[in-house]
Amino acid sequence: MLKLLEKKLRPVRRNNSPQATNFNDYADAKPHLIGRISKGKNVRGLHLASYCSYCERPIPTSLAVEHIEPKKGPFGKPQLETVWTNFLLACVNCNSTKGDKQVIFSDLFFPDRDNTFFAFEYKADGTVIPNPSLSARHQITAKKTLDLCGLRKKKSQGKKTDIALERVGQRMQIWGQAEDSLVDYRKDPANNAVVNGIVNLMVATGFFSVWMAVFDDIPEMKVRFIQAISGTEESGCFDMADGSVISPHPNADNLQDGGKI
Numbered sequence: 001m002l003k004l005l006e007k008k009l010r011p012v013r014r015n016n017s018p019q020a021t022n023f024n025d026y027a028d029a030k031p032h033l034i035g036r037i038s039k040g041k042n043v044r045g046l047h048l049a050s051y052c053s054y055c056e057r058p059i060p061t062s063l064a065v066e067h068i069e070p071k072k073g074p075f076g077k078p079q080l081e082t083v084w085t086n087f088l089l090a091c092v093n094c095n096s097t098k099g100d101k102q103v104i105f106s107d108l109f110f111p112d113r114d115n116t117f118f119a120f121e122y123k124a125d126g127t128v129i130p131n132p133s134l135s136a137r138h139q140i141t142a143k144k145t146l147d148l149c150g151l152r153k154k155k156s157q158g159k160k161t162d163i164a165l166e167r168v169g170q171r172m173q174i175w176g177q178a179e180d181s182l183v184d185y186r187k188d189p190a191n192n193a194v195v196n197g198i199v200n201l202m203v204a205t206g207f208f209s210v211w212m213a214v215f216d217d218i219p220e221m222k223v224r225f226i227q228a229i230s231g232t233e234e235s236g237c238f239d240m241a242d243g244s245v246i247s248p249h250p251n252a253d254n255l256q257d258g259g260k261i
Contacts, residue, residue, distance in 0.1 A: 009116035009128075010056060010208045011249055012037040012231035017084035026065050026082050030089070033065065037112075037231030038089050040203040043196045048203045051229070052091035053111055054098075054149040055167050058206035059091050066090035066098070068110060073100025085255060088112060090149075093167070097150040105257035109145045113258030115237045115249040119145070122213045124175050126168035138261060174207040178214035185221065199224045208232070212243075219243050 018032045040049040040058065049058035053066065066088045071081040080086040088111070090098070109119045119142045121129050130142030181198045188194055202211045202225055215221040222243025226232045233240060236250040251258030 009111060009120045010051075010053075010229065010232055011111045011114070011116050011235040011237040012053065012088075013234040013236065013252060014084070014087070014112055014231065015234065015253065022082040023084070024082065026067070026071075026087065029084060029087050030063070030065050033087055033089050034063070035230060036234075038063075039230040040206070041228060041230075042200045042203055048200070049206060050089065051206050051208070052094055053088040054090055054094040056207045056209060057091055057167065057170065058204065062092050063089055064092060064095045066095050068112075069103045070100035075102035076100055085253070094149040098148055101148060103148075106260075107141055107144055108148060109141055109261065111235075112253075113249060113251055113255040114260050115235075115245065115247040116145075117209065117212070117237060118245050118247045118261055120209070122171065122175075122209050124172070126170075126172035126175070128171075134261070141260070171207055171210055174205050174210045175214065177201065177205060178211050182214055182218075185215075185218065189218075189220075195221070195224070199228055203228050 014033065014036045023029050034050050037053070038050040039047050040051060042048050049060070050063050051058055052063070067081065068086050068088055069080050070076045071078055077086075105113070109116050119131055119134065119138070121131050123129065128146060130139045130146070134142060181201060184194055185198060198221065202208070208225060208229060211225055212222055215225070219242035222238075223240055226238050226240070226243055232238070236252060237246055238244070239246055248259040248261050
């Protein structure tokens with residue numbers, strides 16, 4: 001495996017299903033999913049926030065069980081409606097934008113099977129772009145993935161796009177908070193109160209990848225960020241000695257078309 005220095009979108013591992021059979025209702029999987037891949041905890045282990053698997057926003061309410069392959073529609077697979085490996089967590093906006101679009105795993109990146117942190121690059125202006133060092137083929141895959149959830153819309157084209165623009169504004173806001181925190185850290189890096197406060201702020205504000213980008217040259221903090229949200233260290237996509245990126249995703253659960261990057 002290669003150790004790499006850049007790129008973003010939090011990869012996860014949900015691991016095996018917590019029960020031997022499929023769920024009676026997919027909504028029953030929600031607490032298990034939050035515990036496995038989305039529990040943002042402070043330095044005392046208290047659960048402070050949960051996050052959308054795509055846009056990384058903290059979602060206090062209405063976090064939905066997201067079906068990776070749609071359960072209905074022209075490309076729907078109702079047989080996967082209650083299957084653990086078909087679940088992620090998403091906000092209403094990403095969930096509705098993704099909708100019942102066709103999912104071809106070989107043509108898309110997903111955080112449970114690819115190292116999506118390596119696939120994308122977050123910018124201070126709030127935009128998200130494919131990692132320029134990806135191959136031409138994977139550049140196309142990364143763009144298709146961003147389009148799937150509307151993560152790179154720029155012009156107002158209705159309510160959904162307005163929401164996408166709102167996400168851009170939120171990323172810019174969090175980028176500024178992370179930069180202010182970096183200044184505080186550099187003034188007194190041995191101050192545990194400062195360090196813990198920064199980790200707690202990252203947990204509360206979300207946008208894991210923005211914080212990782214701003215603190216890219218601070219290994220200690222990157223490791224702390226990775227450890228603060230469940231499923232991130234477990235993904236196997238980070239070297240826990242220094243927080244650097246490991247690619248490809250180990251795909252330890254042998255998910256279809258996993259480990260492309």
